[in-house]
């Protein structure tokens with residue numbers, strides 16, 4: 001029981017600290033204050049209106065009585081007054097006609113001497129019993145003093161009814177504000193709790209945990225969708241990192257084993273006093289290759305992290321192609337391939353010249369390394385729709401459609417390429433460089449061969 005109560009008070013105190021609850025309370029208080037303020041204004045206006053009506057009725061009564069007065073016949077006036085007085089008790093209305101000496105001539109009470117005017121008085125003020133409140137008008141008719149008064153009972157009753165109705169309405173408003181506020185706060189808090197729970201699961205390694213979407217399309221849903229998208233990206237990144245680590249461990253195992261065997265052979269040869277210089281040279285080349293793979297991996301990570309963006313400047317792709325032509329024309333020829341370059345537009349893009357050269361070089365080297373003798377390699381550059389489209393095509397064996405996504409992964413190589421030199425990082429680097437330049441990359445069948453196209457956004461000046 002005690003633990004149940006302490007659990008309840010703990011959840012209430014956490015609810016009290018929550019933003020939805022505070023918002024609900026703030027709006028509830030504002031709502032109630034506004035309600036009571038407008039109620040007070042209505043009550044005051046009603047009071048004024050009813051008092052004005054009472055005053056008007058007194059004035060009319062007074063005029064009516066005065067109209068019956070004729071200086072020659074005071075009896076008529078006294079009779080009219082006594083008539084009115086006979087219809088009403090003193091608790092409803094007061095009538096009095098007195099002469100200048102204060103003697104009562106007619107009416108239902110003897111008014112004390114009071115100067116002319118309009119007053120609010122109590123029964124006791126005018127020498128009567130009870131606790132009535134009256135609005136009283138004192139005026140002079142000829143040599144007499146006329147007093148007409150009406151009590152506030154009707155006004156007070158009306159105001160009392162309004163006040164009671166108002167109190168009930170106020171109670172309902174307060175209950176609705178508190179109930180509604182708590183309901184909304186608890187509901188919003190429950191959704192925030194689910195966000196916190198999901199983040200907790202993620203921090204404990206469940207990267208596939210996602211925040212449930214209510215489907216209402218409100219701001220919490222929008223935030224949840226964005227967090228889920230970020231979690232999705234995080235999951236992909238972590239999985240690809242895991243994949244890369246596994247690939248590195250797997251792919252470097254063979255060269256490291258090879259290095260170990262070569263060194264073992266060298267040690268054994270050395271023990272036999274044999275010449276081991278050839279084995280040591282082989283070990284050195286193997287360790288150079290391992291080193292190059294690590295360097296390439298680091299370079300890709302660095303590019304993916306966006307570190308090279310600071311070196312971006314307007315870069316002419318034509319000039320980059322000129323360098324490629326200069327370097328690879330002979331290399332392609334030596335490898336029994338033909339290389340043609342066609343640039344159909346002056347394309348200036350915002351980028352890193354060295355990285356862009358590396359990108360094209362990797363694609364050309366792939367065509368040289370993975371295609372048979374006699375392959376034609378064609379590099380083309382054209383501009384369309386605000387983009388500079390660079391393509392590298394060959395007439396070699398191409399890449400099957402099912403493998404075109406995979407070859408961009410780090411260390412991924414087609415089975416048939418296992419015997420050719422390379423580490424499977426060239427296309428990963430191409431993809432990282434393209435993404436750094438906000439370029440779209442696609443691979444298609446060149447019938448026969450492979451065509452890789454990259455669409456770079458042109459510098460704004462070039463688009464016009």
Ligand SMILES: Nc1ncnc2c1ncn2[C@@H]1O[C@H](COP(=O)(O)OP(=O)(O)OP(=O)(O)O)[C@@H](O)[C@H]1O
Pocket residue numbers: 362366367369370371394396397398399407412413414415416417421422423424425426427428450
């Ligand atoms: N033009 C091409 N024609 C046929 N296959 C290709 C072509 N380009 C790439 N490939 C295939 O895609 C794989 C991945 O290419 P990638 O450039 O990433 O690595 P690599 O060329 O094997 O090694 P590295 O570029 O690191 O020296 C290659 O191993 C090869 O099987």
Ligand SMILES: [Mg+2]
Pocket residue numbers: 362365366422425426427
């Ligand atoms: Mg390559």
